[in-house]
Amino acid sequence: MTTDGFLNLNKPAGMTSHDCVGRVRRLLKLKRVGHGGTLDPAVTGVLPIALGKATRLLQYLQHHKAYRGTIRFGLTTATDDLEGEIIHSRPVPELSLEKVQAALPKFLGKIEQFPPSFSAVQVGGKRLYELARKGETVEVAARNVEVFRLEILDWRSGDFPELDLAIACGAGTYIRAIARDLGAVLNAGGTLACLTRTESSGFSIEESLSFEELEMQLQENKFCPILPSAVLGHLGAIVLSPEYTKRWFQGQRLPIAEIRENRKVEKNTSISSSSPLQVYNEDNQFLGIGQVVTSDTSSILAPQIVF
Incomplete structure (x- = not known):
């Protein structure tokens, strides 16, 4: 069996992307393994994994991504998600779906976005999350990103309302930043409650494999890497x-x-x-x-x- 190709991994919560690469290395007994598009530990879903010679092809994968996420209003945190320290908490039962719908178009198309303080963006050779953990505050320039689609999936009213969104976007877009900035526009505060990546680099969550499914395929000698031709059609x-x-x-x-x-x-x-x-x-x-x-x-x- 050739091991030169790709694995469409359904990343579980609680693991870093680096952890996932290490586990794939052990399972496949393969040294050359890489990943495309880092996911935060709390985020689940599609993590493209390159195997063998295909690690050299990661730079040629398409950059579009899609997510399903939940934004909780009335809450702001240091990390712009539920993993961080709560900065501000205020019930906002008056916030309505109509107000949210009116604000969403501001986040469509080409927009400027400041990366979260706890992110992998580098400043002076250091990751922002490394600086943030030391209590250092640094100025970060806004980045130009593009959001292709924002679709409301569900709305749950209450003291801390929640909005479920489907999001399609280009490379470098932080969904945590959208949650933070949407909350700010609505004068309600907002943070990302959960996130799943549903598409990345031509891979979809419907065709992804969990670690358990990968292990089963390996035991049954049925695992077959995805050929480069299947993901380089762009x-x-x-x-x-x-x-x-x-x-x-x-x-x-x-x-x-x-x-x-x-x-x-x-x-x-x-x-x-x-x-x-x-x-x-x-x-x-x-x-x-x-x-x-x-x-x-x-x-x-x-x-x-x-x-």
Whole structure:
């Protein structure tokens, strides 16, 4: 069984992403394991895991993510979730769903967002959570992020109302910050009560494996890593003839014009300069990632990763 590929892990609560990588290493008896898109220990859901040579492909996964989360109003904490010290608590029974609905559009599209004080963002070579634990307060610049969808799933009124949301967003978006900032806009205070990542880098929670399911598949010799081709479909692709496949494995830069003359065509989309391309042989085997480099006289397929 090849171990070069991906695992769509359903991360449990209470484990760091690093803990998950370590457990996968032990289960698969594999040294080269990495993950894409860190999840906080309290957060559950999709954690893409790269195995073997596929660890070099993590940078090429798509960046869109989706979550299901619950925001609790009337409460603010040091970490913007229930894991942190309570800073302020005030019942807000007057807060209505209509007021929340009116405020939500402020958080759609391209927005500026300040990362939570307890986060993995680095300032001066130190993680914010390391500085926060020492009681140090640092100024952090706002970051531009993008939120594609905010859908209300449920609303529970009361002294500390709760809102269930489905959120689709780009890389770098903190859902804890949305909870904090929505609470501030409503003059009610808000914190993230729970969060599950439902999609990440082309993986969905419906097709994810828990550790228990992974262990069972391994015991029954049924585990099969997800092939790179299954998660790199957002990239264009090119097919090489046997002659050019051999040259590819030798690390040679290949003239695009010659590849086209030999009737080898792209699998999808068009070839464009600077965009990464999947590279395959005629048997549809994944050979790696290349990039088109264009000059005034020619276009060259330059190997980036030979798989």
